[in-house]
Amino acid sequence: MNENPRETRDRDEPAAPRRRTEQVRDAVLGAAGELMLEGGLAAATMEAIAARAGVSKRTLYKYWPSRGAVALEGFMRNAASSWALPDGGSAVEALTVLVASAARLFAGTSAGPLMRSLIADAQSQDEIATAIREQWLRPRRAVAADLIRRGVAEGEFRPDIDVEITLDLLFAPVYYRLLLGHEPMTDAFADAAVAHLVTGLRP
Amino acid sequence: MNENPRETRDRDEPAAPRRRTEQVRDAVLGAAGELMLEGGLAAATMEAIAARAGVSKRTLYKYWPSRGAVALEGFMRNAASSWALPDGGSAVEALTVLVASAARLFAGTSAGPLMRSLIADAQSQDEIATAIREQWLRPRRAVAADLIRRGVAEGEFRPDIDVEITLDLLFAPVYYRLLLGHEPMTDAFADAAVAHLVTGLRP
Amino acid sequence: MNENPRETRDRDEPAAPRRRTEQVRDAVLGAAGELMLEGGLAAATMEAIAARAGVSKRTLYKYWPSRGAVALEGFMRNAASSWALPDGGSAVEALTVLVASAARLFAGTSAGPLMRSLIADAQSQDEIATAIREQWLRPRRAVAADLIRRGVAEGEFRPDIDVEITLDLLFAPVYYRLLLGHEPMTDAFADAAVAHLVTGLRP
Amino acid sequence: MNENPRETRDRDEPAAPRRRTEQVRDAVLGAAGELMLEGGLAAATMEAIAARAGVSKRTLYKYWPSRGAVALEGFMRNAASSWALPDGGSAVEALTVLVASAARLFAGTSAGPLMRSLIADAQSQDEIATAIREQWLRPRRAVAADLIRRGVAEGEFRPDIDVEITLDLLFAPVYYRLLLGHEPMTDAFADAAVAHLVTGLRP
DNA sequence: GTGTAATCGAGACGGTACGTCTCGTCTTCTG
DNA sequence: CAGAAGACGAGACGTACCGTCTCGATTACAC
Numbered sequence: 049m050n051e052n053p054r055e056t057r058d059r060d061e062p063a064a065p066r067r068r069t070e071q072v073r074d075a076v077l078g079a080a081g082e083l084m085l086e087g088g089l090a091a092a093t094m095e096a097i098a099a100r101a102g103v104s105k106r107t108l109y110k111y112w113p114s115r116g117a118v119a120l121e122g123f124m125r126n127a128a129s130s131w132a133l134p135d136g137g138s139a140v141e142a143l144t145v146l147v148a149s150a151a152r153l154f155a156g157t158s159a160g161p162l163m164r165s166l167i168a169d170a171q172s173q174d175e176i177a178t179a180i181r182e183q184w185l186r187p188r189r190a191v192a193a194d195l196i197r198r199g200v201a202e203g204e205f206r207p208d209i210d211v212e213i214t215l216d217l218l219f220a221p222v223y224y225r226l227l228l229g230h231e232p233m234t235d236a237f238a239d240a241a242v243a244h245l246v247t248g249l250r251p
Numbered sequence: 252m253n254e255n256p257r258e259t260r261d262r263d264e265p266a267a268p269r270r271r272t273e274q275v276r277d278a279v280l281g282a283a284g285e286l287m288l289e290g291g292l293a294a295a296t297m298e299a300i301a302a303r304a305g306v307s308k309r310t311l312y313k314y315w316p317s318r319g320a321v322a323l324e325g326f327m328r329n330a331a332s333s334w335a336l337p338d339g340g341s342a343v344e345a346l347t348v349l350v351a352s353a354a355r356l357f358a359g360t361s362a363g364p365l366m367r368s369l370i371a372d373a374q375s376q377d378e379i380a381t382a383i384r385e386q387w388l389r390p391r392r393a394v395a396a397d398l399i400r401r402g403v404a405e406g407e408f409r410p411d412i413d414v415e416i417t418l419d420l421l422f423a424p425v426y427y428r429l430l431l432g433h434e435p436m437t438d439a440f441a442d443a444a445v446a447h448l449v450t451g452l453r454p
Numbered sequence: 455m456n457e458n459p460r461e462t463r464d465r466d467e468p469a470a471p472r473r474r475t476e477q478v479r480d481a482v483l484g485a486a487g488e489l490m491l492e493g494g495l496a497a498a499t500m501e502a503i504a505a506r507a508g509v510s511k512r513t514l515y516k517y518w519p520s521r522g523a524v525a526l527e528g529f530m531r532n533a534a535s536s537w538a539l540p541d542g543g544s545a546v547e548a549l550t551v552l553v554a555s556a557a558r559l560f561a562g563t564s565a566g567p568l569m570r571s572l573i574a575d576a577q578s579q580d581e582i583a584t585a586i587r588e589q590w591l592r593p594r595r596a597v598a599a600d601l602i603r604r605g606v607a608e609g610e611f612r613p614d615i616d617v618e619i620t621l622d623l624l625f626a627p628v629y630y631r632l633l634l635g636h637e638p639m640t641d642a643f644a645d646a647a648v649a650h651l652v653t654g655l656r657p
Numbered sequence: 658m659n660e661n662p663r664e665t666r667d668r669d670e671p672a673a674p675r676r677r678t679e680q681v682r683d684a685v686l687g688a689a690g691e692l693m694l695e696g697g698l699a700a701a702t703m704e705a706i707a708a709r710a711g712v713s714k715r716t717l718y719k720y721w722p723s724r725g726a727v728a729l730e731g732f733m734r735n736a737a738s739s740w741a742l743p744d745g746g747s748a749v750e751a752l753t754v755l756v757a758s759a760a761r762l763f764a765g766t767s768a769g770p771l772m773r774s775l776i777a778d779a780q781s782q783d784e785i786a787t788a789i790r791e792q793w794l795r796p797r798r799a800v801a802a803d804l805i806r807r808g809v810a811e812g813e814f815r816p817d818i819d820v821e822i823t824l825d826l827l828f829a830p831v832y833y834r835l836l837l838g839h840e841p842m843t844d845a846f847a848d849a850a851v852a853h854l855v856t857g858l859r860p
Numbered sequence: 861g862t863g864t865a866a867t868c869g870a871g872a873c874g875g876t877a878c879g880t881c882t883c884g885t886c887t888t889c890t891g
Numbered sequence: 892c893a894g895a896a897g898a899c900g901a902g903a904c905g906t907a908c909c910g911t912c913t914c915g916a917t918t919a920c921a922c
Contacts, residue, residue, distance in 0.1 A: 654857020
């Protein structure tokens with residue numbers, strides 16, 4: 049009973065609601081990113097986003113409960129492509145790539161401002177904080193934790209290291225520079241940070 | 252010159268200008284801290300601070316240009332007592348104390364929320380960002396940098412380490428946990444983090 | 455079964471539009487009346503009418519351009535039955551019946567609220583104002599004017615009266631009480647008002 | 658002149674708060690009147706009034722809970738001067754002046770639109786309806802009722818007339834024409850209406 | 861019956877205005 | 892005259908309803 053010309057998706061398409069919805073989401077997320085780049089994070093008010101995206105505020109609030117939620121989805125969309133971790137190579141190499149790709153992501157056009165906005169809002173809105181932890185931090189930390197454990201198992205790392213603390217040591221510098229801005233965010237910085245950490249400070 | 256620059260009026264000033272200034276500052280900073288502890292950072296509006304402190308908004312804006320400035324001074328006052336770094340001992344010990352005292356400060360009653368508010372506001376207000384860097388980060392990083400350089404000179408650390416990056420690696424984990432909140436902020440965490448960093452991950 | 459006078463299209467009409475039309479109109483007008491009785495005039499939004507009537511807003515706007523238009527038709531439907539003016543009797547009697555029937559109509563369940571909504575909307579929408587005047591006021595005033603002129607011709611009324619002003623004097627009290635609500639709308643009021651007017655105030 | 662320039666009211670002025678308050682009220686009421694004259698009643702939104710008056714919406718809502726409240730006060734201010742009823746003369750003359758002055762008021766620049774807006778809003782907001790009745794209708798009806806009773810006592814009117822109904826008959830035509838707009842509002846109309854009513858229709 | 865063409869429900873959408881909130885400036889009055 | 896009180900302009904917030912629109916499901920008639 050699929051002779052119906054209006055509906056052709058046969059086997060793998062989920063449901064394809066995407067009427068105008070997807071266009072709206074794109075316009076909103078694009079507008080939010082632009083505004084943050086242009087006028088700082090403070091310029092990305094819900095009102096300005098709606099105006100820039102040519103979208104009504106009502107529609108905005110239908111999909112996202114707050115500015116932070118817009119930033120979260122915008123960031124996620126930007127970040128989606130940054131999941132290239134090399135399957136081959138040593139644990140150290142893989143971790144270096146992981147941290148460097150985060151640094152590169154934040155240094156890129158919109159993801160940096162979006163994440164800064166996100167973490168700023170997370171300080172006063174618990175839902176945002178939880179969302180960042182659950183949707184962004186946890187999966188990446190899980191991947192890195194596996195790499196660390198693999199490194200331990202293969203003798204690449206010392207067996208007595210604390211995985212959680214090592215994760216913090218790995219990723220923290222990137223967020224530290226992102227949020228405090230005392231030094232620029234570069235790939236070289238990420239590489240050197242991981243190298244220092246792996247080697248330690250002792251002679 | 253006057254040994255006490257704050258108070259010069261000797262005989263004829265009608266009603267003591269310096270009068271309540273200090274009380275006002277105390278009341279405001281206390282109120283700001285309380286509000287942040289009670290209702291989250293979002294509760295500490297300038298209006299609420301003024302009301303709680305029994306101070307007019309006019310007076311508030313006379314001394315502090317923004318909410319971030321109040322938080323900055325409040326934080327500085329809380330942090331003033333946390334400058335106990337032991338002159339004796341090895342560089343590693345001193346750095347451990349330094350990082351652990353930062354962790355303890357943030358875990359204490361108001362300094363944590365104040366710093367979180369501060370960094371959140373710094374994302375959209377450059378003056379706040381600059382103030383944090385100049386008044387808070389720089390002096391502490393300078394002290395730590397001296398310790399690191401001393402450790403290198405005395406052979407405690409490898410001679411080829413990058414001081415700036417090492418500073419980031421040292422302090423970043425504390426801010427990372429403060430702002431992301433994925434794990435609690437404890438002294439043990441600070442100690443372990445420095446220990447891991449110093450020793451490195453390799454066997 | 456095509457004796458139905460509402461549907462005569464013989465050869466070229468495309469596809470029988472009349473289908474549910476009449477049911478829709480009934481449902482909408484009924485819903486509008488109910489909503490006005492229940493939640494005051496403010497409750498009868500186009501959205502609420504559509505929801506209550508189980509009709510889409512699209513359909514609503516197909517038949518009526520505005521809330522006022524719905525109210526107008528609803529009122530007209532309610533008012534259709536109130537055109538019983540006695541052919542026999544004196545002019546005074548006939549006018550009394552005419553005014554009293556208006557009062558009774560407005561005192562009935564939905565016609566009062568509908569007319570109040572209508573006149574309220576007429577203050578800011580000219581089409582509504584015009585529609586009330588043309589479709590409601592004018593025919594009734596024409597009938598009453600005939601009665602007045604007949605009364606003059608037959609010596610029942612003074613020959614020097616101004617017909618337009620007399621019409622205003624006759625009908626105004628009913629609308630005045632309907633809209634200002636300072637006193638209840640009763641048949642006795644209508645009767646007494648006409649009686650006072652006819653007799654005058656002088657002894 | 659006065660040793661205290663800030664305070665001159667000596668014995669009978671109530672309290673004179675009038676800081677900037679009075680300027681704000683004037684600006685708002687003026688803007689509301691203008692907007693109603695220019696763009697019809699629908700143009701006088703709270704937002705437009707605030708913008709036109711150079712007043713923030715916050716201030717607007719501090720003094721008036723709704724658009725109707727603004728209209729009420731604007732109307733009252735316009736109407737304040739229209740209370741010239743001649744103490745001398747017959748009851749008929751006084752009533753004629755009273756009704757004619759109402760007609761003249763409504764025909765003047767802003768009072769007409771303001772009252773139309775007011776009565777329109779009264780249809781869906783009870784507070785407005787009550788306010789009109791208490792603050793506008795009742796006092797004027799009371800004055801007119803006294804005149805009617807005086808006329809009865811002095812033999813100018815028939816002793817068996819119903820005062821309430823007579824009040825309705827007197828004032829209703831003015832509101833009827835104001836709200837339905839089927840004929841213009843003129844002094845001559847008001848005079849003729851009272852004359853017809855007093856004399857009656859019978860020969 | 862089956863196809864064709866319309867109507868209809870549902871509701872997404874861009875807008876406008878609502879009424880509330882905080883900010884940062886400014887004015888008034890009191891101690 | 893410093894400071895508490897708070898009025899004020901500005902403008903973002905989140906919500907409601909408007910009137911337009913697109914989508915599928917339903918339905919009536921033609922074939």
